[in-house]
Amino acid sequence: MSKIKLLKIFPSTIRGGVEEYALKMASAAVGKGWDVHVAFPSRARTTTLRDDFSKIGACCHTLEIPAEARGIIPFLIKVVRTLTLLLKIKPDAVQLSLPFPDQCLASMTACALLKIPAIVVFQLVAEGVGVGCKQLSLYHWARKRNQQWISISENNRELLSELFHLPKNDIALVYNGPCFSSDNDLKNCKTTISRDVRNELGLSCSDSIILTVGRLHQQKGYAYIIPAIPHILKKHPAIRFVWVGEGEQRSELESLVKEYEVESNVLFLGYRTDIPRLLLASDLFLFPTLYEGGSSMALLEAMEYCLPIVASGASGIPEVIEDTVHGLLFRKADSCSLLMALHQALDHPAKMEEMAVNASMRAKEFSYEKMTDNTLGLLDALVCEKCQTLS
Numbered sequence: 001m002s003k004i005k006l007l008k009i010f011p012s013t014i015r016g017g018v019e020e021y022a023l024k025m026a027s028a029a030v031g032k033g034w035d036v037h038v039a040f041p042s043r044a045r046t047t048t049l050r051d052d053f054s055k056i057g058a059c060c061h062t063l064e065i066p067a068e069a070r071g072i073i074p075f076l077i078k079v080v081r082t083l084t085l086l087l088k089i090k091p092d093a094v095q096l097s098l099p100f101p102d103q104c105l106a107s108m109t110a111c112a113l114l115k116i117p118a119i120v121v122f123q124l125v126a127e128g129v130g131v132g133c134k135q136l137s138l139y140h141w142a143r144k145r146n147q148q149w150i151s152i153s154e155n156n157r158e159l160l161s162e163l164f165h166l167p168k169n170d171i172a173l174v175y176n177g178p179c180f181s182s183d184n185d186l187k188n189c190k191t192t193i194s195r196d197v198r199n200e201l202g203l204s205c206s207d208s209i210i211l212t213v214g215r216l217h218q219q220k221g222y223a224y225i226i227p228a229i230p231h232i233l234k235k236h237p238a239i240r241f242v243w244v245g246e247g248e249q250r251s252e253l254e255s256l257v258k259e260y261e262v263e264s265n266v267l268f269l270g271y272r273t274d275i276p277r278l279l280l281a282s283d284l285f286l287f288p289t290l291y292e293g294g295s296s297m298a299l300l301e302a303m304e305y306c307l308p309i310v311a312s313g314a315s316g317i318p319e320v321i322e323d324t325v326h327g328l329l330f331r332k333a334d335s336c337s338l339l340m341a342l343h344q345a346l347d348h349p350a351k352m353e354e355m356a357v358n359a360s361m362r363a364k365e366f367s368y369e370k371m372t373d374n375t376l377g378l379l380d381a382l383v384c385e386k387c388q389t390l391s
Contacts (some may be wrong), residue, residue, distance in 0.1 A: 004383055005035040007091035008058075009082070009107050011067045011099070013043040014247065015271060016215045017297050018099045018123045021176065023049065025095065027056045028372035037089055039063035045246070048271070061085060067103045078106035079113075086114055093379045094118040101125050101163060105138065112142035117382035119375065121150045121174075124293040125159040125315075126219070139164055146386060148378050152176050153316025156293050172378060177371035178297045178304070190280045197281035201267060207240050210342075211282035211307075213275060213298040214289065216247030216268075221288035221312060221333065223253065228339035229262045236346055241266045241286075244278060279305040284345060284352070287311035290332050303327075303363035308352035310341045320366065326359035328352075 006029050012019050022038065029036045038053050039061040040046060050060050063085055065078040086094075094111050098104050101122050111118040120143075131139065143149060150172045151157035161168040186193070198205060214220040225241065232239055243253075243266065250268065257266045272278065275298075279285070285302035292315040299320065302309055309327030311317055323329040328345055331337040345352050 003033050003035065004029075004092045004380065005090070006037065006379065007086070007089055007094045008036070008038045008097065009063060009065075009094060009104065010040050010097040011065045011103050011107075012046065013041050013066050013068075014045040014215070015049050016099075016245070016247075018097055019046070019049050020297060021121075021123065022097045023052055023056070024178075024368065025097075025372060025375060026053060026058045028368075029376060030057045032376065034376075035059075037061060037091065039085055041066045048273075061089070063107075065104065065107055067099065075106050079110050082107040082110035083113065086110060086116060091116060093383050095375075095379065096120045098122050099124055101129060101160065102131060102135070105135065105142075108142045108147070109138060112145040112147065115145050115386075117146045117379070117386050119148045119150055119378055119382065121152070121375070122156065122160055122171075122293065123152060124219075124291070125151075125156050125163065126291045127159065129159075129163060131163060136164065146382060148172060148382055150174050150375065150378070152293050153319055155316040155319065174371060174374045174378075175366050176297055176300065177366045177368040178300045186276060186280070193277050194281040197277055201240075201242070201269075203240055204238075207238050208236070208284070209240050209242050209282040210284045210286050211242050211244070211278055211302075212286045212288070213244045213278075213302075214287070214296075215245050216243070216250045216253060218249060219290055220245070220247075221290045222249065223256060224288050224333060224335045224338055225286065226253070226256045226260050226262070226266075227335040228342060229265060230260055231339055232342055232346070233262065233265060235343070239265065239346075242269060242278070242282070243267065244269045244272050244275065246271045275301065276305065279307055282307060285309045285311075286342070287317075288332075288338060289314050289317075291315045292317060300363050300366055303356075303359040306356045306360040308345060308349075308356045309359060310338075310345050312338075320362070321359065325355065326362050327355050 008022055010022055026036050036058040038058050041064050042062040053060050094116055096104050151160055157171050160171055257263050285307045287299050289312055312332040313329040314332040321327045328341045330341040
């Protein structure tokens with residue numbers, strides 16, 4: 001690949017999976033010697049993200065294109081803001097990471113107006129989302145002007161195909177792949193880490209940790225865990241549910257936890273940077289999401305760390321986890337199904353350990369290197385295509 005000046009754009013005002021994906025892709029591009037710039041709204045919740053981009057050598061810019069700003073006037077303002085930044089940076093290529101498919105159309109339009117090669121990664125697609133006729137025409141026009149769209153799961157690609165009235169094969173498929181830790185010393189200290197984490201959290205060595213990682217948002221399905229907790233505690237009183245993540249649903253979830261009188265068994269840790277330690281210290285990974293774009297980074301990391309998994313069968317998760325082979329799947333948005341799966345997991349630890357080993361082997365098929373090489377390769381191909389057209 002030739003050296004490319006890459007600009008990454010996303011509309012996020014918080015830090016979550018989409019933002020971690022953007023950070024990993026930027027790090028890979030910097031590693032290849034590319035000149036990497038990133039642009040996103042400036043918010044208190046993205047301060048640590050800005051710091052981390054700077055640490056890997058990416059140049060950060062403020063681009064006020066928050067998703068909550070709707071309407072024709074805000075749309076035109078975001079187009080102008082993106083155009084201004086594009087003309088200032090003069091990137092060879094742009095990568096847009098979209099938390100939802102109807103976000104960043106203004107920036108896609110700006111790239112199309114200047115015919116700058118761009119890839120658009122659709123990280124999350126919920127069923128039932130619609131796009132108006134005028135918007136649909138604009139999407140199609142933008143896609144034809146040096147843009148390649150990417151889906152991160154087959155399920156996601158089918159939904160995008162229906163949403164945008166496109167042949168499925170017009171959308172590239174690149175599965176997510178987390179950057180797995182190669183620190184074997186960390187994994188070899190599992191017992192010590194487990195003890196230290198429990199001490200930090202005020203737990204005893206006999207307490208079992210069921211870990212959930214994800215934004216505190218309706219999409220992640222936390223509310224469906226809470227009704228199951230009292231039933232789990234009747235049989236397993238030493239269980240502690242540890243939730244990692246921040247989001248707008250936190251106060252609502254805290255209220256529900258109090259309503260069900262299980263606050264002493266649920267720990268809200270907020271945003272954490274030590275996920276590997278928490279994975280090593282935990283006894284089970286619970287992932288109750290209602291919908292995902294594809295293979296969740298958090299889920300893949302839990303698989304790689306050989307942690308037994310109970311997850312919903314939402315979206316593209318069955319593409320990664322086969323029920324009773326790599327973990328247990330339950331019906332999404334169903335507290336009873338979730339409860340049954342948890343009981344099964346807790347009552348059969350040896351079987352869950354077997355599934356965890358299978359899952360750790362399966363996780364290696366979704367590599368960070370494959371994700372970054374395929375994605376950056378598509379960018380490089382778009383740039384080369386434009387150069388050949390101009391020559």
